[in-house]
Amino acid sequence: MFNTRRQFLKAAGAGGIGLLAPLGVAGIVNAAESISWFKNPLGIPPLETGSFINGKRVINLSLGYGTSAFLGNRPTATVGINGDYLGPVIRVNQSDDVVLKVTNNLSEPSTLHWHGLNLPAAMDGGPHQAINPGETWNAAFKIHPGACTQWYHSHMYHRTGIQVYYGLAGLFYIDDERSNALGLPSTYGVDDIPLVLQDRSLNQDGSLRYLGSMHDRMMGMMGQLMLVNGTAFARFKVQKRLTRLRILNGSNARIYNLVFDDQREFLQIATEGGLLERPVSLRNIVLAPGERVEILVEFTPGDDVMLRHRPLPRRAGSAGATMGMMGNMMAANDQPFSIMRFDAAQSSSTLQPVPTRLITPRNWSLNEAVRTRRFELNMQMGMGMMRGGGFGINGRPMDMSRIDQRVPLGDIEIWEIINRSPMAHPFHIHDTQFRIIDRNGRAPGAGEQGLKDTVLVYPREIVRIITQFENYTDSKTPYMFHCHILEHEDAGMMGQFVVVA
Numbered sequence: 465m466f467n468t469r470r471q472f473l474k475a476a477g478a479g480g481i482g483l484l485a486p487l488g489v490a491g492i493v494n495a496a497e498s499i500s501w502f503k504n505p506l507g508i509p510p511l512e513t514g515s516f517i518n519g520k521r522v523i524n525l526s527l528g529y530g531t532s533a534f535l536g537n538r539p540t541a542t543v544g545i546n547g548d549y550l551g552p553v554i555r556v557n558q559s560d561d562v563v564l565k566v567t568n569n570l571s572e573p574s575t576l577h578w579h580g581l582n583l584p585a586a587m588d589g590g591p592h593q594a595i596n597p598g599e600t601w602n603a604a605f606k607i608h609p610g611a612c613t614q615w616y617h618s619h620m621y622h623r624t625g626i627q628v629y630y631g632l633a634g635l636f637y638i639d640d641e642r643s644n645a646l647g648l649p650s651t652y653g654v655d656d657i658p659l660v661l662q663d664r665s666l667n668q669d670g671s672l673r674y675l676g677s678m679h680d681r682m683m684g685m686m687g688q689l690m691l692v693n694g695t696a697f698a699r700f701k702v703q704k705r706l707t708r709l710r711i712l713n714g715s716n717a718r719i720y721n722l723v724f725d726d727q728r729e730f731l732q733i734a735t736e737g738g739l740l741e742r743p744v745s746l747r748n749i750v751l752a753p754g755e756r757v758e759i760l761v762e763f764t765p766g767d768d769v770m771l772r773h774r775p776l777p778r779r780a781g782s783a784g785a786t787m788g789m790m791g792n793m794m795a796a797n798d799q800p801f802s803i804m805r806f807d808a809a810q811s812s813s814t815l816q817p818v819p820t821r822l823i824t825p826r827n828w829s830l831n832e833a834v835r836t837r838r839f840e841l842n843m844q845m846g847m848g849m850m851r852g853g854g855f856g857i858n859g860r861p862m863d864m865s866r867i868d869q870r871v872p873l874g875d876i877e878i879w880e881i882i883n884r885s886p887m888a889h890p891f892h893i894h895d896t897q898f899r900i901i902d903r904n905g906r907a908p909g910a911g912e913q914g915l916k917d918t919v920l921v922y923p924r925e926i927v928r929i930i931t932q933f934e935n936y937t938d939s940k941t942p943y944m945f946h947c948h949i950l951e952h953e954d955a956g957m958m959g960q961f962v963v964v965a
């Protein structure tokens with residue numbers, strides 16, 4: 465018999481106890497894998513636009529247990545939002561007043577955090593907005609940003625990793641008139657395709673395997689089976705010659721370097737906060753947990769290509785190249801593998817033109833900044849690692865009762881993120897979008913010169929960002945800043961700030 469609730473709680477416990485060996489069949493098997501395995505139609509999440517009640521867009525979301533069949537014959541206990549695994553793509557317009565009614569039908573507290581949005585702290589869905597079993601939480605706020613691809617996910621204190629791993633996440637699209645007028649591919653599920661990238665591990669009985677080893681806790685949980693929108697060995701039958709992919713790295717810890725197997729060029733058109741000034745031509749793109757990009761890919765009739773992960777070359781001077789055990793752990797987790805297949809046998813032969821200019825993303829100038837805050841990401845090596853990792857920021861692990869930073873509303877600030885640890889960490893700030901000023905003093909690449917809410921900070925790197933917190937103050941309710949490797953966040957690499965008048 466299959467008891468989803470018991471399975472969920474069991475995996476949620478001490479971790480690694482009584483777990484079976486991972487499945488032999490896996491999506492991440494590099495050279496041995498075959499394109500013919502990739503035949504499962506890519507799942508396209510339902511769109512959820514809600515309904516208007518008294519001028520507000522009301523959207524009902526229900527967290528509940530489900531069952532998924534990732535590999536066909538073995539059912540997997542999962543958790544979803546209005547479904548068995550993951551949630552719908554929420555789709556709203558700029559300036560909407562939304563009410564998201566979130567009902568928790570799980571047997572443990574949970575939250576939904578609206579990642580990337582500017583909103584009141586009490587509506588953020590972070591650790592302070594836990595929803596108890598059987599309760600409904602109403603998140604009501606105005607949609608400020610222009611068109612962009614955001615997402616939502618559990619942000620439960622100490623439980624974010626497992627709750628997202630089991631399925632509590634979804635995409636959140638915002639549309640605006642200016643972007644609609646650009647003529648970009650925009651038919652949902654036809655030429656405008658969501659791709660939620662996640663890696664998972666399954667036990668032989670089909671259950672999800674979470675945190676089986678110290679390695680999983682230190683490096684973050686990485687799986688052997690690639691899911692795209694919850695589909696393993698996914699194949700998308702391309703319909704239009706120009707196709708827009710909105711890609712979310714929804715993985716707990718894995719960083720992807722995305723390439724097509726024929727090395728084709730594609731155009732990046734957006735970062736987390738929305739469209740870039742102009743399309744950027746690329747052959748690969750690095751996407752860390754929490755980050756999103758939108759790309760345009762041209763598929764000609766007859767194309768049959770794989771989207772793959774290709775390991776990044778070791779950065780010169782990166783600690784991973786020299787630090788023995790840690791370097792080996794990282795190398796073991798960085799093999800090339802296929803993510804999904806794009807089969808363009810039937811694609812239309814007309815190529816729609818791509819605008820050369822998109823929008824002008826917001827920016828701030830350095831001399832407008834009134835202060836700099838420093839954030840050093842901590843992860844202890846050696847004996848500290850054995851004791852649980854020493855995860856923190858500025859020497860302190862997350863404490864819900866401690867406010868780490870008080871930010872005056874409207875001040876333009878520079879945040880300097882310092883990584884002296886041996887692995888890369890994606891740093892995320894709630895309530896705002898920012899621009900990257902520089903990485904170790906060098907301007908970011910063209911694909912990062914847009915609005916972002918998550919930035920990957922490599923070992924021995926200092927990344928400076930500039931931003932401004934707007935619209936809302938609350939001296940009592942904090943927002944979070946944290947590493948988006950969810951096991952690091954859960955272990956303490958997170959802090960709290962309030963925005964004050």
Ligand SMILES: [Cu+2]
Binds near residue numbers: 888889890947953957
């Ligand atoms: Cu981290």
